[in-house]
Amino acid sequence: xxxxxxxxxxxxxxxxxxxxxxxxxxxxxxxxxxxxxxxxxxxxxxxxxxxxxxxxxxxxxxxxxxxxxxxxxxxxxxxxxxxxxxxxxxxxxxxxxxxxxxxxxxxxxxxxxxx
Numbered sequence: 001x002x003x004x005x006x007x008x009x010x011x012x013x014x015x016x017x018x019x020x021x022x023x024x025x026x027x028x029x030x031x032x033x034x035x036x037x038x039x040x041x042x043x044x045x046x047x048x049x050x051x052x053x054x055x056x057x058x059x060x061x062x063x064x065x066x067x068x069x070x071x072x073x074x075x076x077x078x079x080x081x082x083x084x085x086x087x088x089x090x091x092x093x094x095x096x097x098x099x100x101x102x103x104x105x106x107x108x109x110x111x112x113x114x115x
Contacts, residue, residue: 044083048074064114072110077102 051074052067059066078086080102089100099107 044078047083047087048078066113069110069113072113073103073106076106076109080105 052070055070055073056066059070077089081089089102093100093103
C-alpha cells in the first residue's frame, strides 16, 4: 500500500476517533442550564489533543511516525475552516465517509511529510 494511502487512512482514523471522543455521554444528555458565557464547542486544545491522539494511533497501526504529518493536517484544516466548522466536518465525515475539500487539501498540503 502506498504511504500516501496509509496517511489518508490515518487521517480518517483520527477524525473517527475525534467524533467518538466528542460524542456526549449520558450525563451530558441531561438538560442543564448553560450560561451564555460558556462555550458550546469543546476547547481548541481538547479538539487538537483528541485529533492528534486518533491520528497518531492510525499512524502507529500503519507503522509510521506521523506526528509532524498529523499536526500539519490538523493545523491546515483548522486554519482553513475554524474549530466549529472543523467539528461539523468531522460529524459530516462520520455520516458520509467522504472527504471534505478541506480534508483533501490538508492531505495534499502535508503529503511531503510522508517518508
